[in-house]
Amino acid sequence: MRHRVRTNDLKLGMFLHSLEGSWLEHPFWRSRFLLENQDQLEQIRSSGIAWAVIDDRKGKGPPESAPVAASDQPGDVPGKRTAVRRDPPPVIPRRSNIMPAPRPELRRLSGRERASAVRKASTVIKHSRTAVMGLFEDARLGNSVKSSKMAPLVDRIADSVDIDPTIILNMARLKTKDEYTYLHSVAVSALMINLARKLNVPEDQIHDIGMAGLLHDVGKTAIPDDILLKPGKLDDKEWTTVRNHPERGHQILSASEGVCDIALEVCLRHHEKMDGTGYPGRLSADNLSLVTRMSSVCDVYDALTSQRSYNKPLSASHALAKMQSWSGHFDQLVLRDFVDSLGILPAGTLVRMDEDELAVVIGESPSDYSAPIVRCFHSLHTDKAIRPKVIDTGRKRARSVLAVEDPEDFGFVDWTTMSRNLLAM
Known part of the structure; x- marks a missing residue:
């Protein structure tokens, strides 16, 4: 039986069926799992979510003294199969000295605070473009890279990310194809800092990771513009030139003073892949550090969501779906x-x-790229299909997403085909 309990009354050994509240407040990617360690309890309690639903058929029941309410309500689907999934153990990368550390929670900004943050982020983007253009020009002329000059810029990018990462990341995505070469480095720096915060990287590592993002593509200064900006497909010789940019960048940074080891590694390895098919070293997972894995994700995401000379940008949600489909990358x-x-x-x-109701995400809101547009298609109250309807959750007073669900929990065996059909409507 399912019971509605206060999150303060959750105990280890209980099976969490759901958390009440918006998915944006949920501290976990999964919505249903067995509570097995104290960190999970602390994350739930610090999220601000007051109530949860537990299933005593799969774990411990509620404490006798705790206020509870039966929760086989519409929205809980009796008789449906629920798979208990546990995350695989994290891959411990070689040569990684990054250890978990507490991450401060971001508070919501008021309208005035957000407007101020937007102005500051806009200034950071403007100054970043100029600074990176100068850095690339120095490298193109054969001069050493002065990373010390970029240090204040990395700190300003980190400050913007800490205030509200969506602001500077959204601005960085709006770069034109002519700005791509320069602002791509700024975007990757911001993305890596934001991801490092998510991974609880210690503070003394954040600056070097941001610097690595800023310098990772400096080797592209060795690529002629007629290749770098070519709108069509590259021939074999041109592709070989492009593939040399990590090694060329590593040479430039190695000959410069004060460049941190993380920046050197990311510059050389950001095009490696987990299955060993990347370049330049064709290194496989066992030889790829955590920061290299981070840089690969951030680099590709920004490339897919940016306007470039040879392709149109994908929306954030479609880019992430595409990346999730690439096995071994x-x-x-x-x-x-x-x-x-x-x-x-x-x-x-x-x-x-x-x-x-159940829905499938079909895109992102034009007013807020972190808010999904969904297509509702199934009523949990009647357990029947409904006429599909599209909802933009980014609009004021719009309906909200409560949780990410596992298709198998609702009997959607061939979810790949089903979701593809819903997306194509």
Whole structure:
């Protein structure tokens, strides 16, 4: 039987069926699992969510003294199969000295505070473009890279990320194809800082990780513009030139003073893949550090969501869905945390809505890229299909997403085909 209990009364050994509240407030990627350690309890209690639903058929029941309410309500589907999934153990990368540390919670900004943060982020983007253009020009002329000059810029990017990462990341996504070469480095720096915060990287590592993002593509200064900006497909010779940019960048940074080891590694390895098919070293997972895995995800995401000379940008949700479909490219645990750090649900994700309905994410709101547009298609109250309807959750007073759900829990065996059909409507 399912019981509604206060989150303060949750105990280890209980099976969490759901948390009440918006999915944005949920501290976990999964919505249903066995509570097995104290960290899980602390994350739930610090999230601000007051109530949870537990299932005593799969774990411990509620304490006798705790206020509870039976919860086989509309929205809970009796008789449906619930798979208990546990995350695989994290991959411990070689040469990584990054250890978990507490991460401060971000508070919601008032309208005035957000307007001020937007102005500051806009100034950071403007100054960043100028600074990175100068850095790339120095490298193109054969001069050493002065990373010390970029240090204040990294700190300003980190400050913007700490205030509200969606602001500077959204601005960085609006770059034109002519700005891509320069602002791509700024965006990757911000994305890596934001992901590092999500992964609880110690503070003394954050600056070096941001610097690595800023310098990772400096080797592209060795690529002629007619290749770098070519709108069509590259031939074999041109592609070889492009593939040399990590090694060329590593040479430039190695010859410069004060460049940190993390920046050197990311510059050389950000195009490696987990399955060993990347370049330049064709290194596989066992030889890829955590920061390399992070840089691969951040680099590709910004490339897919940016306007470039040879392709149109994808929406954030479609880019993430595409990345999740590439077997062997990314560390899936890092990619999952990256998705969570952005607060974006990839297209094709099954979600539970308020008013007891299931929906599939079909895109992102034009007013807020972290708010999904969904297509509702199933009533949990009647356990029947409904006429599909589209909802933009980014609009004021719009309906809200409550949780990410597992299609198998509702008997949707061939969810891939089903979601594809819903997306194509």
